[in-house]
Amino acid sequence: MGRLSAGAHLTDRKGRAIPVPQAHDHTTGFTSLRSEVREPSLRVEGHLPAWLSGSLVRNGPALYEVGSTTMRHWFDGLAMLHLFTIGEGQVSYRNRALHSRAYASAVDAGAIRYREFATDPCRSIFRRTTTMFDLRITDNASVNVVRLGERFLALTDTPMSVEFDPATLETLRVALPDRPPAHLATAHPHHDTADSVLNHGVSIGARSRHRLFRQFADARRPEIVAEVLDQEPRYAHSFSITDNYVVLFLGPLGVRAVDLAAGVVHGRPLVESFRWRPERGSEFLVFSRTGGGLVKRLSAPAAFCFHHVNAYERGSDIVVDLCAYPDAGIIDAFFLDRLRAGDPLPGATLNRYVLDMRPDGATTTTGQPLFGDSFELPRINYDRNNGKPYRYAYGVGNVGVAGRPSGIYDALVKADVEARQARTWHEPGLFPGEPVFVPSPQATAEDDGVLLSLALDTGNQTSHLLVLDAATLTLLARATAPHRIPFDTHGQYYAGLSGDPRS
Template sequence: MSSTTTGTGTRVPIPPESPGFTAGFASLDAEIDVASLPVTGSIPNWLRGTLLRNGPALFDTSRRSFRHWFDGQAMLHRFAIADGTVSYRNRVLVTPGSTAVREHDRIGYAEFATDPCASLFGRFFTRFRREPSGNSNVNITRVGKQMVALTEPPMPVEFDPETLDTVGVAEYQDAVGGATSTAHPLTDPRTGDLINVVLAFGRRSEYRVTRQRGTLTREVIAAVRSDRPGYLHSFAVTERYVVIVVHPLVVNPLSFVLHGRPFIDNFRWNPATGTRIVVIDTATGAIRVDTTTGACFAFHHINAFDRPGTSDDGGDIVVLDLSTYQDASIVDAFRLERLRAGHAIPVPRPTRFTVAVDDGSVTSRQLSAEPLELPRVAVSAGREHRFVFGCGASDAAGSNFLDQLVRVDCTTGAALTWNEPGTYPGEPVVVARPARAGGTGAEDDGVVLSVALDVAAGTSCLLVLDAATLIELARATVPHTIPFGFHGGFSGDRAR
């Protein structure tokens, strides 16, 4: 991956001849409340609860556009489901970054790939004054009684899960520090604590594995040093271990000070260093494996789990599934100018890595030929899974973006897909059928929820699919287009 300077100081329109999926990268500023969305089909009566979604929605000012999909200012979406009906509400997350766009018509803060100063003169005078935008547009999690939106700078923003009103920054009450963290904290399967990884840049940079016990106070349980740290979007946990996978998209930390470029433009693809895999004992913080394997890139871990005592010498094996790309060119492919022009994107495949804890040996294999991104499993993190659900691409070359949903059987490699021409689904969320409704506990006994863009209708909808077959059961139509988002989750039996 190499940096690009196109579009740094201009507005990036969507060309009229662009493919239909580019409508998912148009700005949405409107905030609405709809008590009952039009529903076609039949939503199972047992399905009751709230789906919360997070993602970018504000991409433009009158003079400039953000440079990257990841830079759009956050918007929250709430679908409340009960008795076969669906209500909808959306709100812009109120942060310094979104306020600068909405109230002052300017890009006021540095983002993942956008510099607030379009000119070299402006960059010179702001190089050492880069305040966080608070643009928590990636994910949602609960910390104790607080619901927070997350992004990679460790600056969670609390919001009300019913009204979606922004409460404010939920500041960490500790001295862990660090410039970035993953926006994918995971629950320790044994303790229920929230685990995350913070990256602190310095002469000797560190990945700091942290634990939260239901509060905003983190404790460091392990530190992994790195001279050339790599970009880290997610990680994995098992019953016994934390697993960090560092792909060779790396940075010299001095670059941030010397060059003043947007964050990701300081990183360089260096495949010769390989992919580093670090396995850490969660209970003791001891590093059990620190090894390398062939170069690849991934945003998202699918899941990981232990197989105790199953290696050739009787030691533990860690099974680690990721959605992997051959290289990091996907990062540049997600630049807004390219997406709005309808360029093809690289697509990842689900890949399984097997790591022997005793000797650090690694093997890998592709689980399916189907492209799969934004993966979700039906089991809790760290438990063994059979199925993975995700967004796929009917064209393996990625010319039509992510236009289908996929279910892959990790045991057999068999795949099911849901596809409708002109419709682009987002991250699938699996909701299990409860025992009170005859649920068996099988991974695919339930439904899949996905927010999808319907290009022809000029609207988005909430899809409800059968998890075992990916047959559509129902859809609830929203009266506007929802920009392509990232992550969220379902909470059952919440009051509407």
């Protein structure tokens, strides 16, 4: 049997040693966590709302060393799930590694066997081939989770989701689809019907294409809803829907099939096959949500986007809000050598684009910032406002110290997109992650509820579940985890879902 290394030596991309993260240092959020625990009752400071009863499931990379190899990029770490169950004023916690095929093969071989975003398998065990389905598409689902009927799935930027038990976090099903709808897919599908989600993917080959596909709760083969040819398909991590449309934003970060095949032959990781071509500009592709066909293309200045915030129809226009970067430098900023060295992250701007949907209307659009501060990992009151007019978005920002940005997000932000202003919550030494909005049961206002955010405490080298009033950003309570939790990516709250009280 192979093993996951307890601490491989870390070097940067040029082979230089990287400083080991120290206590009181946020870069410890990018070191591995191997322990799996079950804590029936965490220490809680403050007061939890009496109505808050359910579970927060978080997902993210947590294991960065395999044998003697260290993953190169934050996105490449092997996935771990974290479960916080809240009820009757108490919080329980448990965590488990996601036993994907990528994880199992790493344990068995003591080496990386699947091609991750920026880390390639050892060439001695990875056949040189240009066959697309021999790319060993990873199922290391370390990005998000989604509930699909009674099934709970962990997701990544490929169509290889992994089913897990939401009460115990046990991995249930790792079977891969016999005919994937795409080689790459977003980790942010949208709930479409009672028994399905809608997603976007990229199929790469002699005739590459963008595809919209529907995934069903009964695990039947995904249904292709629409597709459009693109010989150099562009990267997309999320998209928007409205009542009648599906909206893709595609920046000029693209990949050609020939470059991807050459990367396999020469042992290059996936990210190195993509090219930033600003002269191409950006595109919006707007599809009919009901008929599935492409309705309109609009061009926009070159920009990069991980996360859409929301979109909605306004007369003959579609309003699209997303987190925009001037280029794709944020991807390089997430290489582990830079993160562990404490290099500051580039900031995203909350931009608004207005798409003219008249047949003879404008075919170009330009994003306008809604406010000037950094804003990422956005969440809204999804059930009430997704695809509809809204006022509030929640995310993370970067306050920094003495005018210098922190090396990772250090503040929670509430954006008022109507007033075009934002307020910020920040506590020195705490580095909060994505804020998940939970509406109160009797809510009448859009922001009547709480925010749940997992934060690294550098002073105590542990992590806290923070509970804030979503209207005022007042901290209501914090529950302290039994260990430091690596910086994660996304998660979801499920009302009424309780964890397994057993071991």
